[in-house]
Amino acid sequence: MIAAIKSEFRKLFSTRMWWILAIVMIGYLAFVGILMSIMFTLLGDEMTGGAVQGKTLAVTIYGFINPIGYVFPLLIGSLLFTSEFRHQTITPSLLSGANRTHLLLSKLVVSAVVGLLYGVIAVLAMIGSSAPFLQILGDGHYLGDSEVWKLIAGSLLVFVLWTMFGVALGGLIVNQVAAIVVILAMTQFVEPILGLVLGIPEATRGVAQFLPAAAGNAVVGSNSLAMGTGMGDMLTRTEGAAVLMAYIVIFALLCRFITLRRDIG
């Protein structure tokens, strides 16, 4: 297994995708960080009637890291599998070591590490871009505050989980284009809309919090997208992480018993 994991690391870091995606992520998060921090410090009182300021504002803005950023760990995770099928490197991969369960597990291990790396990068991009504006234009960056530190820890954890989620999803939808389309559609349209639609009626509100994105927000501890509307119950951090883990386990099992049982060739 150790050897298989080492091979997986080399596969990922010997192509350009990991840093290209990381750069796009930095750009996207920094853009949102700058935009949001300027907008809320200058116009926040008018927009929210003074409800979001000080520490709440810092946590809210830093909390955008999950809803804005989670598409990236999902994508890089999914590529761990889809690129093997797209370029047929799955053949040499399974010749080097024929145990297909080990292949899946070593990809999950590697994705956890890569997820942590992406998490660190994302935190730096999000906080690095917004904290200066919060400090200069607003009430402060609150970086010494324990609530902010919990949010950072939650962000790192959720990025680890999203990347593993990506691996499991990519292992189920091995067609690279299909996997990317599904991830983009889910993260950019389906989940936000579904979250809103399910989040409003009393009856379905409970269901909405089990959607992956909502569970991810719970891990971070900041429900940024639902902010201000006062809706959407949120799970606790632990519950959120458990929900994401459940998704990962289910998809990984489906990957093992559907994709990895098929003929390769």
Added chain:
Amino acid sequence: MVTSPTIEVTSLTKDFGPVRAVDDLTFTVQPGRVTGFLGPNGSGKTTTLRMLLGLVRPTSGSALIGGKPYVELDRPGAVVGAALEASSFHPGRSGLDHLRAYAPHIGVPDSRAHELLEFVGLSDAKERRVGGYSMGMRQRLALAYALLGDPSVIILDEPANGLDPQGIAWLRQLLRSFAAQGKTVLVSSHVLGEVQHTVDDVVVIARGKKIHASTLAELSALASKRVSVDGPDRARISRLAIDNQWQWDTGNRGIVVHDVDASIVGAKAFAAGIELHRLVDEEVALEDVFLRLTSQVDAPVSLGGQA
């Protein structure tokens, strides 16, 4: 000398939906010899090799390496080296990185990757991305991958595709030297001529079925038996062929009878009172034998000694 594992394929069958790609195939591949696995396009060579390597699950039958299926081998990457159709590369990865990615899993140090790139003649291109490699360079890289674990069983699918004449000669030498070291070598091809000077044994398949398995020498013996017969009454000659269950066809100078000695044809014709004007033993190229074997799938040719 190493004692390398034997490859044993027994009643191997694979259906892809309605298509029977491999049909009740049985053969063995002995250590210390190069075995050519021959068949026209779509005859099931790659599918057979993929089953042997645990990538495709047989519908029935078994394919064993040293008595075990590939997936049950202890360190398969170090026992068996395989290169299937040379397209399994990430275009954005360099040749060196391709080998380095698999080295840990196979259990060899990175120095082995450099060594092999040198060995296959890619050391100048090893830092370049594979997307820019030519067909022949990809073949060489695939071969380097196959040899990474210094395997004692070597399985190559059409390794000569895209190689230049020097490359082919070099590959031939290499395969001969592996056999001389006692390794088990199985090489597929759709052209007999390509492996004619390399192999000791041949297994010929067509439409998934084995139609011939023997040593190359025995196959060559088949090649020389082609008798051209002609006379004033060609209809009687062809009836004679049918009556004797000879394989025959009409050539440009009469009738061609296969796999029978000219003396026998002459004797039978004499006994039947058929006048002959021509009775010639024709030497044929081995390739013609292969073509003839593979175009008559429904008439299997059996030979005593099987490879």
